[in-house]
Amino acid sequence: MARPRLLITRRLTDGVQTRAARDYDVEFNEDDHVFSRDELLERCSAVDAVLPCHSEHFSAEVIGALPAGLKIIANHSVGTDHVDLDAARAKGIVVTNTPDVLSDATAEIAMLCMLGAARRGAEGDRLVREGKWSFWSPAFMVGRQVTGKRFGVLGMGRVGQVAAERARGFGMEIHYHNRRRLDPAEEKGAIFHDTLEGLLAVSDVLSLHCPTTPDTRDLINADRLAQLPDGAILVNTARGALVDEDALIGALTSGKVFAAGLDVFKDEPGGNARLAALDNVFLLPHIGSATFETRDAMGFRALDNLDAYFRGEAPGDRVA
Structure with missing residues (x-):
């Protein structure tokens, strides 16, 4: 045959x-x-x-x-x-x-994006590589600590659950919004929000783990970014279409969002040159599963x- x-x-x-x-x-x-x-x-x-x-x-x-x-x-x-x-x-x-x-590998990248954004990883790397690190003081390169903060998961599927487990290792409190509430064994103490708005209000870090559908395109827009706590961090390792990139640039520029860690973009390959120009964005070229x-x-x-x-x-x- x-x-x-x-x-x-x-x-x-x-x-x-x-x-x-x-x-x-x-x-x-x-x-x-x-x-x-x-x-x-x-x-x-x-x-x-x-x-x-x-x-x-x-x-x-x-x-x-x-x-x-x-x-x-x-x-x-x-x-x-x-x-x-x-x-x-x-x-x-x-x-x-x-x-x-690919759940473990993608969740690892979510943690990398979170830490890179919170601790100004892209900015620090660039300073050292370009030979511009010529100063230090207690006020130099101060970022945000994630330990003890609230980690919001949008889309508590396989990758979202593993990302939540990794975030627990940093002593973070887990919150999530999902199409359905998980059973207690899967939740592992995570706090369920039956609306996206409820999740946004408590997410010091918002990590996206949902698919792209007609209903989720530009889901994270100017209105929803405004509902995050001041100085929040956005992490996207899912799909670039979930985020209104113009709105994100506005929130990053204004300081409403402290930083973003992004592995995905609307235009791939290539990314977004306006996002790349910002110091408070940690960028990767869609390598979530690349091990x-x-x-x-x-x-x-x-x-x-x-x-x-x-x-x-x-x-x-x-x-x-």
């Missing part, structure tokens, strides 16, 4: 690509470039499955143009906002993701879903 034909759209780890080549007739992206819409459709024209990343956008229009032979989109990501799930369902294309395996261990686990999880599908079983991580 012929092996299923698989397109892998980006360069994955050696272990993942070796396993894929063992079990599938694979087409790789040898130079790891971002496919245009037309190239994506062309490369999908002769395969049974595609293993994409969030850099490939399967809009309703793209899915409508996919060949009938493409049976499954096995994402190398937890987020699926780059795939129109309704369009995939309507066309009979199975869609999977890779939950669980050797996690990238292996994500790739293997995507392949597990493909294996199950082509054995005639239901993939464990099916989302459409």
